[in-house]
Amino acid sequence: MKAVITVIGRDTVGVVAKVSAVCAELNINIEDISQSIMQEMFCMIMLVSLNHCTADPAAVRDRFAALGEEMKMQVTVTRQEVFDAMHTI
Template identity: 75%
Template sequence: MKAVITVVGKDTVGVIAKVSAVCAELNINVEDVTQSIMQDMFCMIMLVNLSRCTQDMDTVRARFAAIAEEMGMELHITREEVFDAMHHI
């Protein structure tokens, strides 16, 4: 199962490292990542593989919510099938 992680907020040092560390902690494989700085806003989209994740989705969401709060950023994780359904015309 794959998912899309989006991160948006004021640019600070270590955002990619912190999000990647949570992925490693939960055994989530990062397959692709794109990031950019728009004025002073950091924007990142990650495609991740959850097939070997060691926790259920509620725990994964809670862990990412905690890191988002710590960083003062918006972070969302959406399973690929939900993301595809939301953007299917």
Template identity: 55%
Template sequence: MKAVVTVVGRDTVGILAKVAGVCAETNVNVEEVTQSILSGTFAMIMVVDVTACTIDFAELQQCFNAAGEEKGVDIKVTRQELYDAMHHI
């Protein structure tokens, strides 16, 4: 089961490490990472496999919320099907 983690906010040191840390703790496998900085805004997208995740999806979202608050960025985790539905015919 694939999900997409998006991180948007002001660039600071250690964002990638923080998000990757949450993934490692919850047994979420990171498959792909892209990141860019557009006019000072940090945008990172991670495609992850949550099949073997040790906690349920709502709890995973809460972990990312807490990590986001700590780093001052907005982190969302969303099932991949949403993007497929909206952007592919």
């Protein structure tokens, strides 16, 4: 199963490293990453694989939400199922 992790907030040093560290901690594989700075706001989108993740989906969301609070940024995890459901009638 895949998911999308988004990170938005004021640009600071180490954002990618911190998010990547949590991915490694939970055994989440980063498959693709895009990042940019838009008017001093850091924006990142990561496509990840949860196939070998060591935590359940709620724990993954909670861990990234806690990271977002720590970094004073918005960090969200959206599983592929949500995107699939949006395009299913």
